[in-house]
Amino acid sequence: GAGVSQTPSNKVTEKGKYVELRCDPISGHTALYWYRQSLGQGPEFLIYFQGTGAADDSGLPNDRFFAVRPEGSVSTLKIQRTERGDSAMYLCASSSSAGAEQYFGPGTRLTVT
Amino acid sequence: AQRVTQPEKLLSVFKGAPVELKCNYSYSGSPELFWYVQYSRQRLQLLLRHISRESIKGFTADLNKGETSFHLKKPFAQEEDSAMYYCALWYSSASKIIFGSGTRLSIRP
Numbered sequence: 001g002a003g004v005s006q007t008p009s010n011k012v013t014e015k016g017k018y019v020e021l022r023c024d025p026i027s028g029h030t031a032l033y034w035y036r037q038s039l040g041q042g043p044e045f046l047i048y049f050q051g052t053g054a055a056d057d058s059g060l061p062n063d064r065f066f067a068v069r070p071e072g073s074v075s076t077l078k079i080q081r082t083e084r085g086d087s088a089m090y091l092c093a094s095s096s097s098a099g100a101e102q103y104f105g106p107g108t109r110l111t112v113t
Numbered sequence: 114a115q116r117v118t119q120p121e122k123l124l125s126v127f128k129g130a131p132v133e134l135k136c137n138y139s140y141s142g143s144p145e146l147f148w149y150v151q152y153s154r155q156r157l158q159l160l161l162r163h164i165s166r167e168s169i170k171g172f173t174a175d176l177n178k179g180e181t182s183f184h185l186k187k188p189f190a191q192e193e194d195s196a197m198y199y200c201a202l203w204y205s206s207a208s209k210i211i212f213g214s215g216t217r218l219s220i221r222p
Contacts, residue, residue: 003156033209040122042199042212043157056207091157098208099145104157 002026004105006092012111013082021077021108025094032075033102034067035091043091049075050098082112115140117202119213126190127221134185134216136174136200145203146183147210148174152196160185160198170194195220 005024013019025032030051035043045059049069057067064082069075079086089109093102116139126132138144148160161169163176163183174185183200200213 031208035212040214042117042119042201042214043210045209045211048208050208056209058207059209093157099203099205101159101162102210106156 004092004094004103006090006105006108008108009106010109010111012113014113015082015084017082017112019079019082019110021079021090021110023075023077023092023094023105025073025075025092026103027073029094029096029103030072031095031098031100031102032069033093033095034075034077035093037089037091037107039088046077048098055098079110082110084112086110087112115202115204115211117200117211117213119198119200119216121216122214123217123219125219125221128192129189132185132187132190132194132218134198134200134218136183136185136213138181138183138200138202140181140202140204142205144176144178144183145205146174146176147201147203148172148183148185149199149201149212150196151199157199190218190220192220192222194218 032049034046037043048056052072064080067077089107092105095102118137147162150160151157199215202211
């Protein structure tokens with residue numbers, strides 16, 4: 001079956017602009033995770049959804065970052081007033097339940113110029 | 114604080130030689146640990162988890178609570194093992210994974 005998909009694969013934006021990154025999880029997976037991976041580092045947790053609600057958003061770096069999952073499937077990560085330091089690979093993962101194996105998407109590489 | 118440490122950024126070994134990728138963790142509870150792998154141009158995927166005690170692609174990892182380590186081992190490296198390897202800790206009370214910074218394994222022919 002189809003795995004986790006993320007769009008766009010690459011996004012270049014100017015400092016100060018707003019961006020949205022989309023994640024389509026595996027069908028039926030109730031848990032969805034967003035991670036950010038900077039160069040030379042491992043993925044860093046941002047937010048976890050169980051169904052439609054954000055069960056843990058403790059990893060969001062500041063209030064410019066926000067994520068939604070209105071119907072418990074597709075999720076969108078939104079970044080306002082982007083800064084150059086936001087440049088990174090943004091990864092999405094889904095699992096059948098919390099604690100089950102997480103399946104990762106290919107990522108969206110965000111570059112803020 | 115919960116933390117995963119991979120001390121080696123890069124590990125280069127010859128084909129057929131043994132491989133050991135080091136991982137140490139810091140966690141106050143009962144840890145659940147994983148190894149993830151990312152091959153060139155592929156997405157991150159689970160290699161193995163300590164509770165399953167499986168050997169995947171010839172790799173094994175033993176949890177040593179006394180040394181707080183979860184090193185990944187393979188007795189005879191193959192060229193297709195070249196990849197980025199991440200050790201990870203499941204932080205159960207927060208339902209999230211904490212990753213190490215990764216080790217790039219390069220197998221020389």
